[in-house]
Amino acid sequence: xxxxxxxxxxxxxxxxxxxxxxIDAERLMQYASEIKSVAATxxxxxxxxxxxxxxxxxxxxxxxxxxxQGDYMGxxxxxxxxxxxxxxxxKLEVSTRxxxxxxxxxxxEPYIRRRAVRHLxxxxxxxxxxxxxxxxxxxxxxxxxxxxxxxxxVVLKGTRVDGIxxxxxxxxxxxxxxxxxxxxxxxxxxxxxMDMTAFTLCKENNLPIIVFDMNTPGNLQRLLxxxxxxxxxxxxxxxxRDGRKPVLDPKRTxxxxxxxxxxxxx
Numbered sequence: 001x002x003x004x005x006x007x008x009x010x011x012x013x014x015x016x017x018x019x020x021x022x023i024d025a026e027r028l029m030q031y032a033s034e035i036k037s038v039a040a041t042x043x044x045x046x047x048x049x050x051x052x053x054x055x056x057x058x059x060x061x062x063x064x065x066x067x068x069q070g071d072y073m074g075x076x077x078x079x080x081x082x083x084x085x086x087x088x089x090x091k092l093e094v095s096t097r098x099x100x101x102x103x104x105x106x107x108x109e110p111y112i113r114r115r116a117v118r119h120l121x122x123x124x125x126x127x128x129x130x131x132x133x134x135x136x137x138x139x140x141x142x143x144x145x146x147x148x149x150x151x152x153x154v155v156l157k158g159t160r161v162d163g164i165x166x167x168x169x170x171x172x173x174x175x176x177x178x179x180x181x182x183x184x185x186x187x188x189x190x191x192x193x194m195d196m197t198a199f200t201l202c203k204e205n206n207l208p209i210i211v212f213d214m215n216t217p218g219n220l221q222r223l224l225x226x227x228x229x230x231x232x233x234x235x236x237x238x239x240x241r242d243g244r245k246p247v248l249d250p251k252r253t254x255x256x257x258x259x260x261x262x263x264x265x266x
Contacts, residue, residue, distance in 0.1 A: 002226055005044040005120060007147035008035070009140065009157045010214065012050035012081050021053060023084050027215075032088035034220045035125060039094060043224060044120040046150060047127045048143040049085060051077025071135035075102055078139060082129035083107060095124045101133030101142070113149050120150065140198035148205050155207060156223070157194070158214025163231035164191055180232045193233060208234040 010031065017024025039045050054077035055070075082098050089096045097119045098108040108129060109115065119126045131142040140157075147155050164186075167175040183203040186193055193199055193211060202209055212230025213219055223229055 003043060003153040003224060005046070005150065005152045006038075006224070007046045007048065007143055007150070007152040007155045008220070009143040009155060010047065010049040011159065012052040012054065012077065012139075014053075014158070014160060014215065015049075015081060015084075016053045023053065023081070028084055028088050029091075030217060031214070032085065032092055032094070034214070034217070035089060036092045036094045037221050038224055039123070039125055041221075041224070042123075044123070045125045046116070046120065046146065046152065047082075047085065047125065048139055048146060049078060049081045049127070049129075050139040051075070051079075051081055053077075054080060068135040072102075075130040075133070078131060079104065079108065079129040082127045086127055089125055095122075096127060097124050098127045098129055101128070101130035104130075116146075117150055126150075138195050138198065140194040141201070144194070144198040144201040144207070147207055148201060152207070155202060155209045156220070157209060157211045158220070159211060160213065160215050161211075162213040162216075162229065164193060164211050164233070178231045179228065180234070182236050183233060186233055202233075203235075206235050208232060 015023045015027055015031075017027040035045055035047065051074050055073050079098075079100060079102070082100075086096045086098050097116075099111040099116055099119075100108040101111050103110045111128065111133070116126050116128075128142060128146050131137055131139055132145055143155055143157075146152075161169065163177045163179075164181060165175040165177050166172075166189075169175040169177075181191075183199070186199070187203075193209065194202070199209075201207075210223065210230050210232050212223055219229065
């Protein structure tokens with residue numbers, strides 16, 4: 001197995017399936033089944049899921065709402081999706097924990113790094129909700145930051161397309177897919193992989209990103225089994241991080257939500 005610990009980033013919009021909004025039960029259970037099969041092989045799995053199927057903070061300004069307020073509404077939307085995924089996984093008898101960047105004691109644990117790592121070591125699927133707990137940061141940024149903090153080997157960005165293309169394949173039939181590409185090439189070619197904050201965090205900490213099609217059943221397992229699919233973004237190598245410990249920017253670590261000094265759960 002190539003990776004020991006992964007961070008799976010899912011989009012909220014993907015949960016809509018063929019609906020216009022909300023959560024499609026069939027798509028939700030498909031994702032849960034995919035995650036279960038991977039976790040059963042011994043891979044430690046953490047998940048960040050967006051909230052675009054319910055609400056986007058950037059849409060707040062279009063309605064005349066305060067952007068900060070809108071972003072907090074978006075964070076709550078990610079918690080709703082996270083709770084739905086947790087429920088689906090538990091229906092399949094997968095042990096899970098939901099950790100939130102916002103303190104919502106009745107439904108999830110507050111995010112504490114050591115607690116998250118402990119859950120992973122015990123074989124539990126860990127879901128990170130509410131982004132990083134601060135406005136103006138996307139769930140892509142949350143995925144990158146949490147992956148670095150828990151020392152994940154890779155960020156797997158599951159989308160509805162099968163990788164990164166030279167152009168939008170839905171608009172340009174001549175667009176071709178990259179099998180591998182470096183961080184510098186992505187920036188030079190101005191390709192849309194993640195928002196700049198999220199992408200820079202991965203680049204600075206040498207954390208590989210793989211963009212792949214999550215909607216095709218079995219793709220996640222095949223990817224982790226070593227089958228070539230999607231697009232790998234890395235410093236230039238083809239494997240997981242080279243053993244180098246992640247180096248967080250001290251200024252960025254201050255963006256972490258402050259939580260109480262609570263005892264770690266066994």
